[in-house]
Amino acid sequence: MTELVQTEPSPAPSLGTRVEIVPIFLFAAFAAAPLLATVSGAEGYVLSLLTRVMIFGIAAMALDLILGYGALVSFGHAAFLGLGGYAVGILASHGIDDALVQVPVALAASALFALVTGAISLRTKGVYFIMITLAFGQMLYFLATSLAAYGGDDGMTLPSRSLVAGFSVLKSDFTFYWICLLCLLGTYAFSRAVVASRFGRVLRGTRDNATRMEAIGFRPFRFQLTAYVISGMMTGLAGCLLANQAEFVSPAFMTWQRSGELIFMVVLGGLGSLHGAIIGAAAFLLLEEFLPEILHAASFFLSDEVRDHLAENWKMVFGPLLILVVLFARGGIMGLLRRPRHG
Amino acid sequence: MTATLLFVQALNGLQFGLILFLIAAGLTLVFGVMDFINLAHGVQYMVGAYLVAAFSAWTGSFGWALLLALPTALAFGLLLEAIVFRHLYDRDHLDQVLATFGIILFLNQGVKFVWGAAPLSVPVPELLSGSVEIASGLLYPVYRLAIIAAGLVVAILLYGLVNHTRIGMLVRAGASNAAMVSALGVNIQRLFMVVFGFGAMLAGFAGAMVAPILSVEPGMGDNILILAFVVIVIGGIGSIRGAFLAALLIGLVDTLGRSFAPNLLRLVLDPAAASQTGRAIAPMLIYIFMAAVLFFRPSGLFPVKR
Amino acid sequence: MAEPLLELRNLRKAYGALVVTDNVSLSVTPGELHAVIGPNGAGKTTLIHQISGMLPSDTGSILFGGEDITSLPMPQRVRRGLARSFQITSILPGFSALENVALAVQARSGSSFRLFGKAAQEKNLNDPAMECLSQVGLAARAHVPAGLLSHGEKRQLELAIGLATEPKLLLLDEPLAGTGHEESLRVVETLRRLKGRLTIVLIEHDMEAVFALADRVSVLVYGRVLATDTPGRIRENPDVRAAYLGEEELV
Numbered sequence: 001m002t003e004l005v006q007t008e009p010s011p012a013p014s015l016g017t018r019v020e021i022v023p024i025f026l027f028a029a030f031a032a033a034p035l036l037a038t039v040s041g042a043e044g045y046v047l048s049l050l051t052r053v054m055i056f057g058i059a060a061m062a063l064d065l066i067l068g069y070g071a072l073v074s075f076g077h078a079a080f081l082g083l084g085g086y087a088v089g090i091l092a093s094h095g096i097d098d099a100l101v102q103v104p105v106a107l108a109a110s111a112l113f114a115l116v117t118g119a120i121s122l123r124t125k126g127v128y129f130i131m132i133t134l135a136f137g138q139m140l141y142f143l144a145t146s147l148a149a150y151g152g153d154d155g156m157t158l159p160s161r162s163l164v165a166g167f168s169v170l171k172s173d174f175t176f177y178w179i180c181l182l183c184l185l186g187t188y189a190f191s192r193a194v195v196a197s198r199f200g201r202v203l204r205g206t207r208d209n210a211t212r213m214e215a216i217g218f219r220p221f222r223f224q225l226t227a228y229v230i231s232g233m234m235t236g237l238a239g240c241l242l243a244n245q246a247e248f249v250s251p252a253f254m255t256w257q258r259s260g261e262l263i264f265m266v267v268l269g270g271l272g273s274l275h276g277a278i279i280g281a282a283a284f285l286l287l288e289e290f291l292p293e294i295l296h297a298a299s300f301f302l303s304d305e306v307r308d309h310l311a312e313n314w315k316m317v318f319g320p321l322l323i324l325v326v327l328f329a330r331g332g333i334m335g336l337l338r339r340p341r342h343g
Numbered sequence: 344m345t346a347t348l349l350f351v352q353a354l355n356g357l358q359f360g361l362i363l364f365l366i367a368a369g370l371t372l373v374f375g376v377m378d379f380i381n382l383a384h385g386v387q388y389m390v391g392a393y394l395v396a397a398f399s400a401w402t403g404s405f406g407w408a409l410l411l412a413l414p415t416a417l418a419f420g421l422l423l424e425a426i427v428f429r430h431l432y433d434r435d436h437l438d439q440v441l442a443t444f445g446i447i448l449f450l451n452q453g454v455k456f457v458w459g460a461a462p463l464s465v466p467v468p469e470l471l472s473g474s475v476e477i478a479s480g481l482l483y484p485v486y487r488l489a490i491i492a493a494g495l496v497v498a499i500l501l502y503g504l505v506n507h508t509r510i511g512m513l514v515r516a517g518a519s520n521a522a523m524v525s526a527l528g529v530n531i532q533r534l535f536m537v538v539f540g541f542g543a544m545l546a547g548f549a550g551a552m553v554a555p556i557l558s559v560e561p562g563m564g565d566n567i568l569i570l571a572f573v574v575i576v577i578g579g580i581g582s583i584r585g586a587f588l589a590a591l592l593i594g595l596v597d598t599l600g601r602s603f604a605p606n607l608l609r610l611v612l613d614p615a616a617a618s619q620t621g622r623a624i625a626p627m628l629i630y631i632f633m634a635a636v637l638f639f640r641p642s643g644l645f646p647v648k649r
Numbered sequence: 650m651a652e653p654l655l656e657l658r659n660l661r662k663a664y665g666a667l668v669v670t671d672n673v674s675l676s677v678t679p680g681e682l683h684a685v686i687g688p689n690g691a692g693k694t695t696l697i698h699q700i701s702g703m704l705p706s707d708t709g710s711i712l713f714g715g716e717d718i719t720s721l722p723m724p725q726r727v728r729r730g731l732a733r734s735f736q737i738t739s740i741l742p743g744f745s746a747l748e749n750v751a752l753a754v755q756a757r758s759g760s761s762f763r764l765f766g767k768a769a770q771e772k773n774l775n776d777p778a779m780e781c782l783s784q785v786g787l788a789a790r791a792h793v794p795a796g797l798l799s800h801g802e803k804r805q806l807e808l809a810i811g812l813a814t815e816p817k818l819l820l821l822d823e824p825l826a827g828t829g830h831e832e833s834l835r836v837v838e839t840l841r842r843l844k845g846r847l848t849i850v851l852i853e854h855d856m857e858a859v860f861a862l863a864d865r866v867s868v869l870v871y872g873r874v875l876a877t878d879t880p881g882r883i884r885e886n887p888d889v890r891a892a893y894l895g896e897e898e899l900v
Contacts, residue, residue, distance in 0.1 A: 073437050120634050123641045127380050127436050127580065131572040132637065138569045139630035146623040198761050198768040205752050208741045215701065215739070216814050217727035217756035226762065256569060260382075260444045267441055313456045319449025326442040327430055 022337060023188070023275040030054065030181050034174060047173045048245065053285050054180045055241045057278035058187050060265040062234035065191050066227050067263065068272030069200065071207040073130045076117070076137025077262050080232045082144060082254030083110045084239020089156050089249035099162035099170070103240050110236030111229050113140070118228035122221055137259055144251040155250020162244055170244060180241055184278070187234050191274050194230065203227050264322055270334025279333050291317060347481050352602050353595065354477075358487050360594020361494025365549035366567060367574040367586040368501060369542025375581025375647060376517040376538050380436050382443040383423065385568025386450040387543045391416050391550025392559045393454050396463040405468035405555065412551045413544060420543020424536055432535065451561045462558035490552050497548070498587055505583050514538060570597075573629055577636050579643030589644065593629050600628040652715065654679045654818055654848050655700070655731075660709035662695055669695045671872040673709070677818065682840070682849045684859045684880075687869035688892075693852045694736055696869065697822045700850070701733040702726045714817065728757070730817035734807040736826055736852075742796025746787055746806050749795050750778035753813035781809040785839050801832025808839060818848040825855045837862065860884070868892070 030050070037046040059081060066072040087106035088099075096102065117136040121129050145153050161170040170176045194200050206213045206220040213220055243249045252258070261284065269280020292311040299307045331338065370384045394415050398408035427446060431439050467486045474482040505511040513529055517538075550564070557563065574593050578585025605621025612620060636644065653676035660673040670692040677683045687693050698704040700711060702723035710719045718726055741749050751774045755761055758774065768774065782788045785805040790798060795806060804824055811819050824840070825833045837858050843849065844862065853859050859866065860880045867877040870892045876883060883889055 067437070073440060075440065117634075120638055124637060127374065127378075128576060128637075128642070130380060130436060130440060131576050132633070134569060135573050135576070135630050135633055138566075139627050142626035142630075143623060146626055148619065148622070193766075194764050196767045196769065197765055198755055198763045198771075200764075201748070201752060201755070201768045202761050205741050205744065208743055209739060211703070212735075212739045212741060212810075213752075214723045215703075215727065215733055215735070216753040216810060217724050218761065219722070219724045223761070257447075257565070260440075260447075263437075263441060264444070267437070309456075313452050315448055315452035316456060319445040319447070319452070322445030322448065323427060323442045326434075326438050326445070 022279075022334070026275055026278060027181075027185060027188075030184070034177055044173060047177050049285070049289060051173075051177050051180050051245050052242075053282045054177075054184045054278075055238050055245060056262075056265065056281040056285060058184055058241070059235045059238040060262055060269070060277035060281040061187060061191055061274050062231045062238065063262050064266045064269075064272065064274055064277035065194070065234070066224075066231045067266055068274075068277075069195055069207060070203050070224055070227050072122075072224060072228065073263070074133045074228070074231075075130050075256065075259050075263065076133035076135070076140075077231075077235055078254040078256065078258035079113065079137040079140040080110050080235035081239040081242060081258065082140055082249075082251070083113055084236035084241075085243035085249040085253045086144065086150070086239075087236070088162060088240050088243040089158060090150055092158050092162070093150065093156065097159070097163050098166065099164050099240070099244075102162055103237065106236045106240045107233045110232045110239075114229040114232030115225070118225050118232070122224050122228065134256055134259070137254060137256055141251050141254045141256070144254065151250065153251060155248060155252065158243065158247045158249070161247060162240075176244065180245075183237060183241060187237070188274060188278070191234075195274070199223065199226070268325055268332050270332030270338075273334045276332060276334035283333060287318070287321075347478070348602070349599075350478070351481065351483065352598055354483060354487070354491070356595035356598030357591065358491050358494070358594070359598055360591040361491060361498070362549050362553055363567070363570055363574055363594055364587050364590035365494060365497060365552075366546050367571040367578070367590050368583060369545040370571050371575040371578065371581055371583065371586045372514060372538050373542045374575065376514055377432060377535050379428070379432060380439045380443070381428070381542075382440060382568065383446040383450070384542070384546055384571065385564030385566075386447050387416065387420060387423075387546040387564070388550040388567060389454065389559075389561070389564035390419055390450065391547030392465075392554040392557075392563060393458060393463070393550075394547065395551040395554045396465050396559045397458070399465050399554075405465070408465075409551055413548060416547025416551075417540050417544040420547070421536065421540045423543070424539045428539065429532075429535075447565070451565070455561045460561060462560035464558060465554040467555040484556075486555060490556075493552060497545070501583060510534075510537065570629070573633050575643075577633055577643055579645040579647060581647035582643070582645040585643055585645030593632075596632055597626075597629050601625040604628070652679075653677055653712075654714060655850070656712040657700070658710045658712070660696070660699055660711065661707045662692075662699055662704060663707055669872050670699065670869075673869070673872070673874055675867055675874060675877065677848060677850055679817075679848055680845060681864040682844050682851060682862055684851045684853060684863035684866045685869055686853065686856070686859055686866060691869040692872040693869055694822055695872075697733060697736075697820050697850075697852060701731065701820055727814055727816075730815070731820070732811045732814040732816035732818070733820035734811050734822055734824060736822040738800070738803045738807060740795045740803060740806055740810070742794065744795055745792050746782060746795050746798060746802075746809075747775060747778055747791040749806060750781050750809050750813045751775055753810045754778050754781075757815055778813060781813045782806075784812060784842070785809045786835060799832075801828040801835070804828055804832070804836060805839065808836070812843075812847075816847065818850065819843075821849060821851045821853075823852055823854060825853055825858060833858070 033050050034047065037043045040046055059077070063074065063077050066074060084106040087109055088102045091102050091105060117133070121132045121136065124132060150156050160168070161176065164170065170179065202213065202218055202223045206223060210220050239253065242253065265280040265284045266277045267280070268283055269278065270276035291314040295314050295317065296307050296311040299310055325332070329335065366384065366388055370381065373379055373381050391412060394412035395408045398411045399405050402408055423446065427442060431442055471486045471489045474484050477483045505514060513534055517534060570593060574589045575586055577593070578589035604625040605618040608617035608621045655677040657673055657675040660670055661668070662670045673696060685693055685696065695704065699706045702721060706719065710717055712718070713729060713731055718729065748769065754774050754777045755768065779788060779791060782791050785808045787802060787805050787809060790802060795803065798806060808824060824836055828836060833855065840849070840862055851859070851863065863880050865877060866880050866883045868875040868883065868889050875892060876886050876889055878886065
């Protein structure tokens with residue numbers, strides 16, 4: 001596990017600064033996108049796609065915080081998306097539709113769930129941890145499907161987006177976009193601070209060599225649990241936003257496949273750089289959105305029927321792509337940006 | 344009345360538990376021997392079910408279909424091993440999780456590609472159709488009894504295989520100390536292949552057996568995979584005995600919980616609340632059970648000594 | 650004699666039928682450098698694991714500064730002033746040498762749940778860390794990633810990390826293992842400087858170093874303490890010669 005990530009700033013300063021350009025460029029692109037969206041004509045579509053990208057960016061980054069910096073492979077992180085989403089949905093269905101109530105409740109629920117399941121899961125190591133987080137995520141999924149009063153399997157539609165201090169500011173897709181960007185920027189800045197802090201240093205040290213950390217007097221469990229709770233709360237926030245974006249919550253928010261996709265996003269972007277996770281989320285969602293069309297276009301030499309069939313089954317390309325990334329592109333997209341191309 | 348219902352549900356739980364065992368056995372061996380976490384084990388169960396569906400449509404006989412499906416499932420497992428898994432043995436768990444997750448995405452879509460998204464059904468074999476009276480006035484489907492019997496037979500065979508054969512000895516030794524086994528000059532690569540193919544075949548067998556009583560559809564292996572994980576985590580990773588007991592426990596807790604949780608809660612809650620809470624809690628029971636077991640025994644009930 | 654700083658009473662550890670340490674009793678007085686020697690497989694590293702808390706003991710007890718610490722986990726023993734180094738170098742390869750040591754400083758400075766502020770730039774962590782690096786002669790290499798240090802330098806870093814926890818007693822598990830001649834001289838020199846300021850339990854194969862440094866030597870054979878005495882008298886002890894030194898001479 002020691003070779004899991006390379007996060008330490010490389011001694012050569014030129015490389016370090018080059019990587020710092022990436023987040024600046026990334027956020028600039030998100031800030032400029034609404035203008036381009038207006039020009040493109042398909043404004044609603046572009047905005048909603050990019051809003052989703054940012055929301056999943058928050059979730060993936062939250063996961064990166066424990067996966068990339070703590071080597072904790074949580075396979076149940078979608079549960080927190082669900083917790084956030086259902087906090088919004090359930091409160092709204094009881095007439096409490098202000099985000100100033102919903103978000104704190106969602107964060108508290110996520111923190112509590114992370115604290116309890118984390119305390120049990122972190123008593124175990126390695127592969128047990130993976131399976132147990134997976135199982136706890138699944139537990140919440142089944143709970144959601146059996147909540148008949150809140151839509152059960154089918155989920156529930158929100159009456160409207162949340163209010164903020166009584167005002168329906170989120171109604172406009174533009175405002176909602178900016179709020180999401182603000183949340184993304186806020187959680188990014190927060191995560192960057194955490195990673196560089198005393199706390200973050202202990203977390204990174206534990207990832208590299210837990211025994212050594214114990215031998216100098218740290219108890220890794222406490223740090224890992226705290227990181228797990230922080231990560232769970234950030235993902236819970238993403239869940240609140242996701243429910244508002246879709247104006248809908250359902251158990252599908254927290255299937256274990258969704259948890260797997262979150263890990264995929266983090267690894268695709270490159271573990272342990274935070275903005276890599278955002279890039280990974282963007283790459284994943286854009287690929288998911290456009291792969292059918294790409295396949296359709298790329299198979300121009302085949303008959304129309306086969307092309308349609310291929311585009312319909314685009315997921316068959318997605319799986320092998322994931323395997324290829326794992327086998328041949330360990331550093332993810334950030335890894336490719338960081339090191340000069342070979343040969 | 345309740346006693347008969349209890350009995351029937353206990354049989355259902357036993358049958359479900361044995362199916363879980365067939366899947367968990369392969370998973371726990373693959374993990375125990377190779378330190379390899381294989382998410383794609385659930386799709387191998389699905390592939391077993393699809394194979395039997397396809398072969399029984401082709402031959403018109405469940406028996407022939409099963410006979411054809413088993414070696415095909417084995418071959419398929421070996422093929423996956425050669426193409427993907429082999430390259431992942433010396434990677435960390437995260438890589439294994441992701442790559443095998445990729446296989447799930449591919450195969451779930453793959454069966455849709457080949458057989459369509461609509462569920463397939465497999466007729467219950469003529470010989471085993473119908474029900475028998477197992478107690479006065481209590482009918483139980485013969486086929487489900489056949490699954491129980493098959494599950495028990497496989498469990499006994501597996502027990503003999505692991506405990507009384509050379510390869511079983513290697514597997515047990517490998518589960519507790521893989522380095523030692525390779526130091527003894529055993530071809531670890533081949534041992535891995537055998538264990539892997541065998542595990543895939545067991546999962547395929549489970550899928551084939553349930554095909555007549557469940558609908559065969561894409562994604563059918565996904566949820567049962569998680570249950571198999573719960574089973575091997577409770578049983579202790581690498582332990583066949585642990586997997587067997589935990590599978591039966593989970594099968595019973597899940598089946599009985601679903602049918603009796605609302606009734607039991609009625610003792611403390613009013614009926615409406617009891618039925619609602621009961622239905623919400625029942626599917627969570629096994630996870631709560633798992634959490635409780637792990638809280639007291641972080642390496643499961645039968646930890647394999649390492 | 651002064652009250653012992655570390656006292657082992659009848660410590661035992663067995664794996665099944667294999668008894669690794671058997672009824673080990675030992676007392677280490679404050680300020681001494683106590684060497685533990687013995688042939689391979691004598692149970693020396695296991696003993697260090699038991700003392701440091703990495704392995705639980707089957708029976709027996711460990712007293713540190715008069716307090717029974719037998720059932721305390723490793724981090725709490727460290728906080729009481731019982732630090733160790735590892736035989737197989739165990740550092741954080743991605744962190745700079747300075748950061749490796751600064752983490753140990755941070756561990757005893759308490760507040761590691763601070764989520765803000767750049768730890769790497771904290772003077773009150775870096776200065777004491779730098780001081781420890783100087784003591785082992787690694788100051789010039791402070792900013793090199795620990796994974797890129799030479800083997801001998803890594804051994805010195807191990808020592809610096811141990812020092813940074815401000816131990817009362819330092820357990821050193823073969824600090825010379827695998828070092829070249831030059832490097833080993835440097836480590837011995839460092840140990841000589843530390844000697845007296847710090848109580849040290851040293852496990853070492855290099856007899857020349859052991860007899861040059863130790864105040865007292867305990868000989869461990871098949872998990873049992875054969876003898877504890879001054880280096881001079883250990884050298885003369887016929888049992889020891891038969892069980893251990895003779896064997897060395899044959900090689």
